[in-house]
Amino acid sequence: EADIYQTPRYLVIGTGKKITLECSQTMGHDKMYWYQQDPGMELHLIHYSYGVNSTEKGDLSSESTVSRIRTEHFPLTLESARPSHTSQYLCASSVSGLESEQFFGPGTRLTVL
């Protein structure tokens, strides 16, 4: 089992609230990722990081922001949640180089009312 954790697992909040989704990994991986996935649908990369103090936007435009102050921690923040943000958010990490399998966390299911 991979050592990558996400909290909370489920979150129901009202429109306009600021939220932070936590992701931590204990494997020392340089690369970390955030994906957005609706049920049964494809994975959309919204943010990624090469390492500490490195963050990039992914393919899917997102109103969220991320930070990477420590190797093991890659939180995602929504300043003002809207119903359109309702989705599952998956965090993943991988080592650099060819052996680049991604280890996924269990996900956070977000519902914005």
Add this chain to the structure above:
Amino acid sequence: GQQVMQIPQYQHVQEGEDFTTYCNSSTTLSNIQWYKQRPGGHPVFLIQLVKSGEVKKQKRLTFQFGEAKKNSSLHITATQTTDVGTYFCAGEPNTGGFKTIFGAGTRLFVKA
């Protein structure tokens, strides 16, 4: 831009039938990975292929990487209900860049 296309989008099979999903890239890939996501779960890594023409097997699953390193397939022999889920391919373009690109996935339904 760089894309990884995966077909079919859905596949319904009777238990015991075979199943294949195909992955095609618009650019040459340095490697291809396959993941399985069970309903309600998160993607789990199955395998990585690196060499041109490579074939790997895991029990009833056979993975192939094309000679041109632009396509791949996953074949399941004699499906079981435990094979239900979505299978994603993910390729790393051979451009020296960082990003792994996921296909849209093939959702497999197995009827007992």
